[in-house]
Amino acid sequence: MSNVSLLELLEAEAGAYVSGEDISRRLNVSRTAVWKQVRKLEAQGYTIDAVPRLGYRLSGKPSRITALELLPKLNTRAFGRQLRIMDVVPSTQDELRKLAEEGAPEGTLVIAEQQTSGRGRMGRAWVSPAGKGVWMSLLLRPLVPLPLTPQLTLLAAVALSRAIARVVPSLSIGIKWPNDLLVDGKKISGILLESAAEDERLRYVVVGLGVSVNLEPDDYPEELLERAVSLKMANGGKAIDRAELIAVILEEFERLYDLFAERGFAPIRALWEAHSVTLNHTVRLTTPTGTLIGVPRSLDEMGGLRVELPDGSFQTVYSADIGDPGTRGGQ
Amino acid sequence: MSNVSLLELLEAEAGAYVSGEDISRRLNVSRTAVWKQVRKLEAQGYTIDAVPRLGYRLSGKPSRITALELLPKLNTRAFGRQLRIMDVVPSTQDELRKLAEEGAPEGTLVIAEQQTSGRGRMGRAWVSPAGKGVWMSLLLRPLVPLPLTPQLTLLAAVALSRAIARVVPSLSIGIKWPNDLLVDGKKISGILLESAAEDERLRYVVVGLGVSVNLEPDDYPEELLERAVSLKMANGGKAIDRAELIAVILEEFERLYDLFAERGFAPIRALWEAHSVTLNHTVRLTTPTGTLIGVPRSLDEMGGLRVELPDGSFQTVYSADIGDPGTRGGQ
Structure with missing residues (x-):
């Protein structure tokens, strides 16, 4: 039996109790083995309620991703x-x-x-x-x-x-x-x-x-x-x-x-x-070598941004920080 | 005085002797300082002949680049x-x-x-x-x-x-x-x-x-x-x-x-x-994704190689091992 199976079984019950006997039968392991797996899950941060006659239920997951x-x-x-x-x-x-x-x-x-x-x-x-x-x-x-x-x-x-x-x-x-x-x-x-x-x-x-x-x-x-x-x-x-x-x-x-x-x-x-929300709006592009203002129109076949400049010509930009004039980038 | 100056002075004399007095005057340092610099150069692998009355000359350079x-x-x-x-x-x-x-x-x-x-x-x-x-x-x-x-x-x-x-x-x-x-x-x-x-x-x-x-x-x-x-x-x-x-x-x-x-x-x-010796010859190009045979004609403006294929179409190649059919690359 793997840990994953017990966890999956308890998760499938959505917080309801499952008897130890039931688990033991469904996973085809001894009740002692079930108990050992319960303790392993608890060690991983899961909260498992164990109540005599009712059995086990999953009442809390670890806040950590496991x-x-x-x-x-x-x-x-x-x-x-x-x-x-x-x-x-x-x-x-x-x-x-x-x-x-x-x-x-x-x-x-x-x-x-x-x-x-x-x-x-x-x-x-x-x-x-x-x-x-x-x-x-x-x-x-x-x-x-x-x-x-x-x-x-x-x-x-x-x-x-x-x-x-x-x-x-x-x-x-x-x-x-x-x-x-x-x-x-x-x-x-x-x-x-x-x-x-x-x-x-x-x-x-x-x-x-x-x-x-x-x-x-x-x-x-x-x-x-x-x-x-x-x-x-x-x-x-x-x-x-x-x-x-x-x-x-x-x-x-x-x-x-x-x-x-x-x-x-x-x-x-x-x-x-x-x-995209970038295309067809006037933006300011700050590149490593300078700033330009224009309207991104599409991607080229390499993945660069095709920007229409005010004079109607196009420039392809590969690296830039993009923003409305006056704003700055960041998280 | 820097090491470089003494070395430059001796190198400029192309293997001829320069008197300690002459060096001392030209570098504007004491004769004891000249001697110390000579020993430093010797420690770096230079061979310097020191002959009474004649002075110093550079007779060997280190085989190492210094x-x-x-x-x-x-x-x-x-x-x-x-x-x-x-x-x-x-x-x-x-x-x-x-x-x-x-x-x-x-x-x-x-x-x-x-x-x-x-x-x-x-x-x-x-x-x-x-x-x-x-x-x-x-x-x-x-x-x-x-x-x-x-x-x-x-x-x-x-x-x-x-x-x-x-x-x-x-x-x-x-x-x-x-x-x-x-x-x-x-x-x-x-x-x-x-x-x-x-x-x-x-x-x-x-x-x-x-x-x-x-x-x-x-x-x-x-x-x-x-x-x-x-x-x-x-x-x-x-x-x-x-x-x-x-x-x-x-x-x-x-x-x-x-x-x-x-x-x-x-x-x-x-x-x-x-x-270039690559342009306008038929070559085999082995790319990460396959092999093609064609005639490189020029570079494109990105730096890719524009290859003319047998059917007259062009393909741009950015990464390939290039060789005559049958040869392999390497040093």
């Missing part, structure tokens, strides 16, 4: 199958980068309950308090050449957007170029791709995915509340199951990644454009 | 100004990558006398015996977005080719796409760019430059002699001054890099095409 909870929910081939769940780390990106250098396979996932030095785009800090978000990093070893890496950035945004929409259908999510997800103009998540290449060959890509799931207004610095929101806050205060969200993210991501491997960027591009 | 020798030859703003010369390392790339992560500035250079795990393209081993080659890595922190990294690969090939042509004018050097340098069809050098990026922003690029300078036929595994040659072997057996070559490489590289920052890829592309 492999016990997550693995049975996974519906993937490779993504998340190699899994490391950590309590507090400076950054899941740095942890996974180390594993990548040591040869970890594609799909390896690092999840942390809390990051002390979470990073966003352009080196900005990222608020990632304990137990309230999804802070994780996923390892890819794509066969695409280096210049096509922006396509993966856009793919990640589409995958995350589709996953959140599945888990919290009430939300209307827009993608701000290249990969910020917004609800009512406020940021709910961040994506950061760190890539390592030798010449034109990508050695690996570490995809950092941060979702503000169950954060409360108190969790944000005051000045951030104008432009950041959690799924719970945007969902009328209803908490979201983080393990379920992770499983759905991995499923959507792997599905799109396989589609990309098979059919290239075209379907990803169409999905991105359909979800 | 900062003392290299720095006065440098004619650069930043390249090579931060310098680490090492004896034996697994790979200069790994050493410089560590420095890059610690915040080393653009232009930082790591030189090794010998590499025990030198790497070439696609993870191939690279023969780098002690004291006979230039094995070094140069740090760039370019403001170009990630998709334009192939342009830097091509720039590196042009810079190295121009530098070698300046130091060994007798050689006719051709560039094989993307960045192998060939003399009479045999490889004399290898270039490997390792890049680290966050989203579309390049954090840094470590440029590995390996030149087989004074290697003898004995230094090569037999099967490599058909397709690899050293500058000395190609130059009628005449040895080349490694420190001078390094200084010229850094100068040519920095000059092209500044040109690139100012005027973009167009001038680099023109130089690359002019030196």
Whole structure:
């Protein structure tokens, strides 16, 4: 008998009692074995009420995400199958980068309950308090050449957007170029791709995915509340199951990644454009070498943003911070 | 008085004796100070003959490249100004990558006398015996977005080719796409760019430059002699001054890099095409996802190779191993 089976059995009963005899019969193990598994689950942070004659019931789940909870929910081939769940780390990106250098396979996932030095785009800090978000990093070893890496950035945004929409259908999510997800103009998540290449060959890509799931207004610095929101806050205060969200993210991501491997960027591009809130509005683009104002019209076939300039000409932008004139970016 | 000054003075005399009094006067230091500097140079591997009444003369240089020798030859703003010369390392790339992560500035250079795990393209081993080659890595922190990294690969090939042509004018050097340098069809050098990026922003690029300078036929595994040659072997057996070559490489590289920052890829592309031996010949291209046969016709504005296929259509290739049908790549 595996731990997973007992947990699944108790979860299926949705808080009702199941007799020890019943469990013992259904899992085909001794009642002593059932008791040992109960104690193991308790050691993992589950609360199990044991009442004579009634039996056992699951009355509390650990606030931490556990492999016990997550693995049975996974519906993937490779993504998340190699899994490391950590309590507090400076950054899941740095942890996974180390594993990548040591040869970890594609799909390896690092999840942390809390990051002390979470990073966003352009080196900005990222608020990632304990137990309230999804802070994780996923390892890819794509066969695409280096210049096509922006396509993966856009793919990640589409995958995350589709996953959140599945888990919290009430939300209307827009993608701000290249990969910020917004609800009512406020940021709910961040994506950061760190890539390592030798010449034109990508050695690996570490995809950092941060979702503000169950954060409360108190969790944000005051000045951030104008432009950041959690799924719970945007969902009328209803908490979201983080393990379920992770499983759905991995499923959507792997599905799109396989589609990309098979059919290239075209379907990803169409999905991105359909979800974008960046196209056809005048924006200010701050690039490493200067600022320009224009109207993004589409993606090009490489994944760059085709921007129409005031004189009617077009410029393709690959790296920029995007905003209305006068605003600044960030979480 | 600096070490460099005494060395420069002795070098300028080209092996003739200079009296201690003369040195003391020209460097404006005491004769005891001259003697101390002589001993320091000897400790660095220089041979200095000291003969009563005649004075001092430089009769031997260390076989190792020293900062003392290299720095006065440098004619650069930043390249090579931060310098680490090492004896034996697994790979200069790994050493410089560590420095890059610690915040080393653009232009930082790591030189090794010998590499025990030198790497070439696609993870191939690279023969780098002690004291006979230039094995070094140069740090760039370019403001170009990630998709334009192939342009830097091509720039590196042009810079190295121009530098070698300046130091060994007798050689006719051709560039094989993307960045192998060939003399009479045999490889004399290898270039490997390792890049680290966050989203579309390049954090840094470590440029590995390996030149087989004074290697003898004995230094090569037999099967490599058909397709690899050293500058000395190609130059009628005449040895080349490694420190001078390094200084010229850094100068040519920095000059092209500044040109690139100012005027973009167009001038680099023109130089690359002019030196290429890859264009307009039928070749086999082995990419991560398959093999194709065609005729490379030009570079596109991103730095990709525009290949004409047998049906007359064009395909742009960013990552491939290139060869005549039946041959394989490598050093």
